[in-house]
Amino acid sequence: xxxxxxxxxxxxxxxxxxxxxxxxxxxxxxxxxxxxxxxxxxxxxxxxxxxxxxxxxxxxxxxxxxxxxxxxxxxxxxxxxxxxxxxxxxxxxxxxxxxxxxxxxxxxxxxxxxxxxxxxxxxxxxxxxxxxxxxxxxxxxxxxxxxxxxxxxxxxxxxxxxxxxxxxxxxxxxxxxxxxxxxxxxxxxxxxxxxxxxxxxxxxxxxxxxxxxxxxxxxxxxxxxxxxxxxxxxxxxxxxxxxxxxxxxxxxxxxxxxxxxxxxxxxxxxxxxxxxxxxxxxxxxxxxxxxxxxxxxxxxxxxxxxxxxxxxxxxxxxxxxxxxxxxxxxxxxxxxxxxxxxxxxxxxxxxxxxxxxxxxxxxxxxxxxxxxxxxxxxxxxxxxxxxxxxxxxxxxxxxxxxxxxxxxxxxx
Amino acid sequence: xxxxxxxxxxxxxxxxxxxxxxxxxxxxxxxxxxxxxxxxxxxxxxxxxxxxxxxxxxxxxxxxxxxxxxxxxxxxxxxxxxxxxxxxxxxxxxxxxxxxxxxxxxxxxxxxxxxxxxxxxxxxxxxxxxxxxxxxxxxxxxxxxxxxxxxxxxxxxxxxxxxxxxxxxxxxxxxxxxxxxxxxxxxxxxxxxxxxxxxxxxxxxxxxxxxxxxxxxxxxxxxxxxxxxxxxxxxxxxxxxxxxxxxxxxxxxxxxxxxxxxxxxxxxxxxxxxxxxxxxxxxxxxxxxxxxxxxxxxxxxxxxxxxxxxxxxxxxxxxxxxxxxxxxxxxxxxxxxxxxxxxxxxxxxxxxxxxxxxxxxxxxxxxxxxxxxxxxxxxxxxxxxxxxxxxxxxxxxxxxxxxxxxxxxxxx
Numbered sequence: 001x002x003x004x005x006x007x008x009x010x011x012x013x014x015x016x017x018x019x020x021x022x023x024x025x026x027x028x029x030x031x032x033x034x035x036x037x038x039x040x041x042x043x044x045x046x047x048x049x050x051x052x053x054x055x056x057x058x059x060x061x062x063x064x065x066x067x068x069x070x071x072x073x074x075x076x077x078x079x080x081x082x083x084x085x086x087x088x089x090x091x092x093x094x095x096x097x098x099x100x101x102x103x104x105x106x107x108x109x110x111x112x113x114x115x116x117x118x119x120x121x122x123x124x125x126x127x128x129x130x131x132x133x134x135x136x137x138x139x140x141x142x143x144x145x146x147x148x149x150x151x152x153x154x155x156x157x158x159x160x161x162x163x164x165x166x167x168x169x170x171x172x173x174x175x176x177x178x179x180x181x182x183x184x185x186x187x188x189x190x191x192x193x194x195x196x197x198x199x200x201x202x203x204x205x206x207x208x209x210x211x212x213x214x215x216x217x218x219x220x221x222x223x224x225x226x227x228x229x230x231x232x233x234x235x236x237x238x239x240x241x242x243x244x245x246x247x248x249x250x251x252x253x254x255x256x257x258x259x260x261x262x263x264x265x266x267x268x269x270x271x272x273x274x275x276x277x278x279x280x281x282x283x284x285x286x287x288x289x290x291x292x293x294x295x296x297x298x299x300x301x302x303x304x305x306x307x308x309x310x311x312x313x314x315x316x317x318x319x320x321x322x323x324x325x326x327x328x329x330x331x332x333x334x335x336x337x338x339x340x341x342x343x344x345x346x347x348x349x350x351x352x353x354x355x356x357x358x359x360x361x362x363x364x365x366x367x368x369x370x371x372x373x374x375x376x377x378x379x380x381x382x383x384x385x386x387x388x389x390x391x392x393x394x395x396x397x398x399x400x401x402x403x404x405x406x407x408x409x410x411x412x
Numbered sequence: 413x414x415x416x417x418x419x420x421x422x423x424x425x426x427x428x429x430x431x432x433x434x435x436x437x438x439x440x441x442x443x444x445x446x447x448x449x450x451x452x453x454x455x456x457x458x459x460x461x462x463x464x465x466x467x468x469x470x471x472x473x474x475x476x477x478x479x480x481x482x483x484x485x486x487x488x489x490x491x492x493x494x495x496x497x498x499x500x501x502x503x504x505x506x507x508x509x510x511x512x513x514x515x516x517x518x519x520x521x522x523x524x525x526x527x528x529x530x531x532x533x534x535x536x537x538x539x540x541x542x543x544x545x546x547x548x549x550x551x552x553x554x555x556x557x558x559x560x561x562x563x564x565x566x567x568x569x570x571x572x573x574x575x576x577x578x579x580x581x582x583x584x585x586x587x588x589x590x591x592x593x594x595x596x597x598x599x600x601x602x603x604x605x606x607x608x609x610x611x612x613x614x615x616x617x618x619x620x621x622x623x624x625x626x627x628x629x630x631x632x633x634x635x636x637x638x639x640x641x642x643x644x645x646x647x648x649x650x651x652x653x654x655x656x657x658x659x660x661x662x663x664x665x666x667x668x669x670x671x672x673x674x675x676x677x678x679x680x681x682x683x684x685x686x687x688x689x690x691x692x693x694x695x696x697x698x699x700x701x702x703x704x705x706x707x708x709x710x711x712x713x714x715x716x717x718x719x720x721x722x723x724x725x726x727x728x729x730x731x732x733x734x735x736x737x738x739x740x741x742x743x744x745x746x747x748x749x750x751x752x753x754x755x756x757x758x759x760x761x762x763x764x765x766x767x768x769x770x771x772x773x774x775x776x777x778x779x780x781x782x783x784x785x786x787x788x789x790x791x792x793x794x795x796x797x798x799x800x801x802x803x804x805x806x807x808x809x810x811x812x813x814x815x816x817x818x819x820x821x822x823x824x
Contacts, residue, residue: 005824027616031623046779047607054667077637079597079609096708097597097610139780146782154813155624156784159617159710163781165601185491185509189577195459197491198509204439205571211443212567225489255466274824296508298571314816321816327739328767342822355740367458368551369575370558372568382823395821401566403815404726404733409807410754411794412417412686 001270005383006342009273009308013283014322016269017290017312020173020241027161030153032214033171034318039147041140042164049100052132056091056113056121057082057104060129072119076101091121100133107132140164150320172318175241175290177210177217179203180233182248182257183296184225201369202246202301206294209305210244212400213313217244230260238264238289241316244309247296257293258282266291274341274383277366278304290316297366303344306378306397324397326380329356335381335388342383346375347396351407358396376402413682417795418754421685421720425695426734428681429702429724432585432653439573442565444626445583446730451559453552454576461512464544468503468525468533469494469516472541484531488513503533512545519544551575562732584730587653587702589622589629591615592645594660594669595708596637613781614658614713618706621717622656624812625725629656642672650676650701653728656721659708669705670694678703686753686795689778690716702728709778715756718790718809736809738792741768747793747800754795758787759808763819770808788814 004012022036051057057076062068070091074084082101086092091108092101100107106127114122140146146160153161153171161169180203187197189204203219210217218240223233225248234257237243248257261284262268271282271293277300282293292309294301311322329349337343347358358379361371377396381388388394416424434448463469469488474480482503486496494513498504503520504513512519518539526534552558558572565573565583573581592615599609601616615631622629630652635645637660646669649655660669673696674680683694683705689712694705704721706713723734741761749755759770770791773783789808793800800806 005822007820007822007824010820010822028619031620043605043607043611046610052777052779077597078595081608097595099608134777134779138775138777139782147785151785152813154785154811155617155620156714156781156787156811157813158620159613159714159781160785162601162613162616163611163710165605165611167601183490183509185489189574189579193455193577195455196493196511198458199455199575199577201571201574204574205567207440208443208567208570298575302568302571311820319816321818323817323820325810325815325817326763326821342824351738363550365464365546365550367464367546369568369571370551373559373563373566373572375568380821384823397821398737398815399566399568401564401569403737403810404731405735405737406733408419408422408723408735409738409792409809410417410419410422411796412419412754 003272005274019318022170023173025171033153035151036170036172038145041144041146044137045139048136050134051094051107052134053109055109057094058091060106063123068123105129174215175316177242178237178240180220180245182223186222201298227256242290246294246301276341276343298369299366326395329358329396331392332357332359337381343381345379346371347379349376415684418687431730434582435585437583445565447563448582448584450557453556453558456549457551460548462546463506463519464546465521467521469506470503472518475535480535517541587728589654590649590652592632592657594635598634613710639668654702658706658713688753688755710781711778741770743804744769744771749793755793757791758783759791761788
C-alpha cells in the first residue's frame, strides 16, 4: 500500500500489531504499566459503620433540642472496638475511622461540642441519623472486581492495589525497542564536529520519546549508506519487538533501507502517508518485529513517532487510550496551510479566561527541531483545510512537558 | 497561620520552599529534568544552503518554460560536497540534506523530473528561486542560546541537546522524599488482614504520586499512635529534603503528629486549608526539610498532594510550570456543592464534538479511593459556588493517566 491517509495508516498499524504477553510485577515498580488481570476486593471496607470525623457518637433523637448534655461512657480509638452500647442520654468519644458503637446513629464533630466535665459533654447542633458515618462496604465489598484488566496503573490505582494488598500482579509486557539512524551525512555524538555533516539528533529524540512511555530503548547507532553495513545493522534490529529506523526511506538513489529490509524478509506493509511533515513513513513486519521507517528530518521523525509509533507502542503494552489528548484552542494569527495532507503544526498554548490560545512556534521547517523543543502541542490541520484565520477554533494534541501549567485555577 | 485559603496556602508554600542545587547528568538520563544552565549552539545548522528534497539542483531561470531539458553534471550525496558549478542549461542530482552547488538557486523534486538519458534530465515544473532549499543557519547559529536554564527536558529538548552535542550538562537536583503513615488503625502491606484495621494505602498512593514526578521516595513505614515511636520515625524523616506524613493531623485526642514535630524543632507554618477534601493539611519547615502533614483519608491525602505538594516538588526541581494543566468541560449533570471552601471533585471526561463533558465518579466520600483511581481529573469548584447545574462550564485539572485518549482527531 502506498500514500495512505493518516487515519488509514493508523488503522493498518493498529490492526497489525498485537498486545504483548504478560509478566508479573511488584506494586512498587508498576506505575504506568497496564493491568493484565482483574483485581478483586479481599475485604469489606469499611468493615463496619465508622466515624468520618473526630467527635462523639450519639443517638440523633437525644440531640433534637440543643444544647443537649450527654453522659460520656467510652472512648473509641481508630483500630479498636467499642465495648459499650450508647443508651438514651449517652455518647461515646470517637476518632475518625473508629467503629460506631451500638445504639449510636450519628457522629457530632469535636468542633460542635463542649466538654462540661470528665463524663459530661454538651452538643451544640442537631443532626440527622447517619451524620458523619461512613457505612460499611461503602468503598468495597469482598469479591468485587475493583480494577479491571486493561486499567492503566496511575497513583490512584496504586492506592487501590495497596488497599487490597496486591503486592504483585500481572501486567502486559513492555516491548523491547531498537533505534537505528542511517545516512552518510550523520555525525555521531562522539565524533568531532564536521561542518559537512549533520549531528544525529534523531537517535536521541526518538530515544526520549520511547523513554517517555516508560520503555528503555537500545541504540544501535548509525548505519552508513552501504548495503552490506545497513543489512548488518537491520539484522541486529530484527531481534527486538520493534525497530525504529530513521532516514533512508524517501525516493533518493541512496535510500537502501527498503530494499535491504525486503532482502531480510521484512514484509513491507505501506510506504508514504498523507501527512505534513512525515510523508515518507514506512511500516513493515516480520513474525517477530514491528518496523517503522521514520523520515530523516528531525521534526518529521518526531511527529511520525507521535502519530503512528506511539499508538502502536501503547497498544502493544495493553493500553486502551492510544492517542495524545487533544484540547481546543483559538488561533492567535492566520496560518497558511496546503490542502491534501493532514498537517501537524507546532504551537505554543497560552491560557486565557476565554480558553486556550495557540501561537505557532515560528518556522515550521522540518529541519528546525527547536520548534519541537518549544512546542506545547501539535495543531492538527485537517487534510481539506485551505487555510486558517485568526480566531479559528483548532484541535491541539498535547505533547510531553505540557501536563503542567504556570497559572493555578482557584477562585475564592 | 490557620485555615488558609487554597491560593494563600499555595503562596505560603511556594514562598517558603527553594529550588535545590544543581548536579551534572548524562543526556540519556535527563528526560524530565530541568536545565540549570543555558545551552548554546556549537555550529551553524545547516552549515550551508542544503536541499530539502531528493531531486535536482537547477537555475530557476533555466526552467521558466517547461518541460525543460537540462544536462546532468554531478551527483551530490548528503555528507559530501559539490565539486562543480551549475551553469546555464545544467543541473546536479542532489540528495536531501546535501549542499546546494554554486550556480543553482532552486531544487526540483525527483517526482517532478524525468530521466531522458544518463546525462539528460527533463524538468516538468517551473519554480521560484529558493524552492526546496533550506538556508544556512535556518536552525541555529554558533553561539545562539538554543535552550535556556529552567527549560524542562522533553523529547524535543533532548533532540536539540543532541544537535549541539551536549552529552552532559547541569540540571536541578531532585529532592529526596520520605513518606510516613501514622495511626494504630493502619494495617501494613505485609500484615495479615484484620477486619478492625484499615489497609495502609496512603504510603503507596503517595509513593506513586512522587514517582510520577520522577522521584523515588523512601518509605518509612507506619508509626503507631505513641509519642515515643512517632518521634523516632519523624526524626528519621527529617534527614530528607521533604517529609510527607499522612494521618494524625486533625483535632483528635490521639493526633500526636503536630506536638511531636514541634518538639523536634519543626517550625509549623500553617495548619488547615479551606479545601474539600484536604482540610486538615499542615505545613512546616526545618532548616533542611519541608514537611507536609497530609490528611489520613486516602482521597484527601492524594488531593492535598496534587494541590500543594506537587507544586512544591516541581518548584524545588527548578520547574516553572508548577500546576496541573486545566481544561474546560461542560457538566453532564447537576452537582451539589457547599460554599466556603474550594472543592475538588473527581470526574471522568468524555470528548464530544462540542468539547469535553465531565461526569463525577460517583461517591465523593474521602474514604472511597476508587473514585480517584477512576478519575481523569479534578473539577475545581470555586469557594463561592452555591451549586452547579447540568451544562455549566467547569474547570478540570488533568490527572496522571489522562495524557492519552481513545479517539484520534484527524479529519480527511
